Amino acid sequence: MLSKYDEMLCHQTPTTFDHVVDSGDNWRENVWICAHDVSGQFFLSSHFGVSPNRNVMDASGLLAMNKTTQYNIRASRELRPRTDEVKVGPLSYEVAEGMKTIHWRLEENAYGMSWEVEFSAHMPPHEESPQFARSRGRLTENISRYAQTGRAKGWLKVAGKVHDIQPSTWLAHRDHSWGVRWQHNLYTEAQGFQPPPRQLGFLGDWHIFQFDDWYTCSSLREDHNAEVLHFTGGIVHAHGDPRAEIRLLHEAHDFQLIPGTKLLQGGRITAQAEDGSRREIDIRPIAIIYLQAAGYWPYKGFRLGRWMGPDWIDGERFDISDPTQMTEVSEAPTFIVECRCGDQVGHGMIQFGVYGQHAKYAPAKEAAK
Secondary structure (H helix, E strand, O other), X not given: OOOHHHHOOOOOOOOOOOOOOXXXXXXXXXXXXXXXXXXXXXXXXXXXXXXHHHOEEEEEEEEEEOOOEEEEEEEEEEOOOOOOOOEEOOEEEEEEEOOOEEEEEEOOOOOOEEEEEEEEEOOOOEEOOOEEEEEOOEEEEEEEEEEEEEEEEEEEEEOOEEEEEOOOOEEEEEEEEEEEOOHHHHHHHHHOOOOXXXXXXXXXXXXXXXXXXXXXXXXXXXXXXXXEEEEEEEEEEOOOOOOOOEEEEEEEEXXXXXXXXXXXXXXXXXXXXXXXXXXXXXXXXXXXXXXXXHOOOOEOOEOOOOOOOOEEEEEEEEEOOOHHHOHHHOOOEEEEEEEEEOOEEEEEEEEEEEEEOEOOOEOHHHHOO
């Protein structure tokens, strides 16, 4: 089936753009975008994704306010024949200028919030190292991703009140990934596959920290023994800066968790770069959003890529004032943080989680509690 993408001189196989290279049902392409003010009062988040071999396009819109309330929308639709329109229910995502400008909208709906936001790139994108893994001969992960930081402008309407989004006080971050996602392989038993080897636990840390003329982006995954399973990262400079991106080799971390939870309370990340330099960055969370409500982990029968019918939407509102009461949606928390590196002050986001055991943050005896 032809689409608007087939007009472009970018084909890499002798076929059309309406399908992907193989038939694996875990093949997925996904964009995530967020915007927040530097005070942490407002935190917006959305994903838009396609699972071509499941014939699904889905999206979400989340809004956290004042660390007290989170509004959620999840929507899903049949992908074909509208393969070339990134719109699901009231949510839409449009690339106005590649790697520079994104238009992100949530139309009026029954769930009490709407917005129109323009992402404007502040610095070039960072391309991560590919992530590839097999388990017992079966491909479990094969993914490419890039990330970028910028400014946000537009408006937000919630509970009948309109708030301006000004680039002087609002930042934005986004990523774009495609390939076989490892998370979907956690549920292979339900599809009749041999279960994957049992994981006793792992730590995940993916972050973007933005300063005036540079940002750092990295992704770290450790097993329950705190051994590194995957790491990729870089330091990127502002548009027009002659300095090239600096690749990161590894990071050390010292996180503090909110007592009684595995949620981030603060910490320090030390990034070691290939040029021999080190960046010590102290972080302090100023807002949180629970991405499990978007379907990054199962919630209310939905997760990314699941067939929900030709046209489906759901949502609700959370009281998030007490983090110890958020266990039902605590699997994919994302934090807006104030960052300090020497005398520089910045802001950014971190998707952080400790799942099961971890030698440093959840030893076996504590993880069992």
